[in-house]
Amino acid sequence: MNYCSNCGHTISLLVPEGDDRERYCCDNCGSIHYFNPRIIVGCLPIWEDKILLCKRGIEPRLGFWTLPAGFMELGETTEQGAIRETWEESRAEVDIERLHGIYNIPHIDQVYFIYLAKMRSPNFEVTPESSKIELLGIEDIPWDNLAFRVMSEALQHYIEDKPAAFTEVHHAVIGPRK
């Protein structure tokens, strides 16, 4: 941030009165601009005993596999966002079963909501965001070609849940890559 989005004046990094950390403060109109972590919503879509995975058709991580997920938009709930992102990336229609996991990635200021979801049909389509889409059994998950570690965590948790019919929400904090 270089300029005040309210009045267009220059800004300074200052600790506002009564606050305890630096914020972008306008030198002219006094606006304080806060930045907060962003929410990413997505699904683990299931058809029979298979999981829907998307091969990324866009950067970042072009060509790597992911569960359908993306930034939560204004005016929607986390569930609505997860259904929307699944549709946008794969044209799969899903009904949410339950919240599967919450994944914090504090070094990039992201919080993931991954929902376990049932596909309404085995239908899906390649989209501008996904160059290939497949329904894969657990044994066929491309572990070495997953786009993001959060997806690997979510899939691992799904596999661990299967024998126990586990229903607690998983949590993990994902740190920077070593």
Next chain:
Amino acid sequence: MNYCSNCGHTISLLVPEGDDRERYCCDNCGSIHYFNPRIIVGCLPIWEDKILLCKRGIEPRLGFWTLPAGFMELGETTEQGAIRETWEESRAEVDIERLHGIYNIPHIDQVYFIYLAKMRSPNFEVTPESSKIELLGIEDIPWDNLAFRVMSEALQHYIEDKPAAFTEVHHAVIGPRK
């Protein structure tokens, strides 16, 4: 938003190429500015059979009662944020037991994470944000003077959980006030 925070130029509300909704786009440098829902993190702090509630010492809802909660900051996890907010608002030190509820409030673009937490001691202090703090039994919850409906939901869920020792995460969508 009136000006580009990157270059200070005027902006326009446009649907960017490949997108499906209006964003603030800079007329000069081409920056696209996204706005997303914000996360509020807080605790339901328990000492023995009592709940810690704070009387708000600041707007909004000055003088009404709330669980300690506030905006998640950059660089922290939801759990860390909930512990921090509890400390900032009440000087109570807590250990998180589990995620109690996720509450979506789409009309104001907020998602709440409320954690069930054990207080390390019955100690707390009035703070700049809380004019009064009390440990209250269920029978003493000031239902008519709670600051936010999300707090009323979270407390109601806690009461419903008690007899069953329920451990699933609660969910609710809170709409505009009628």
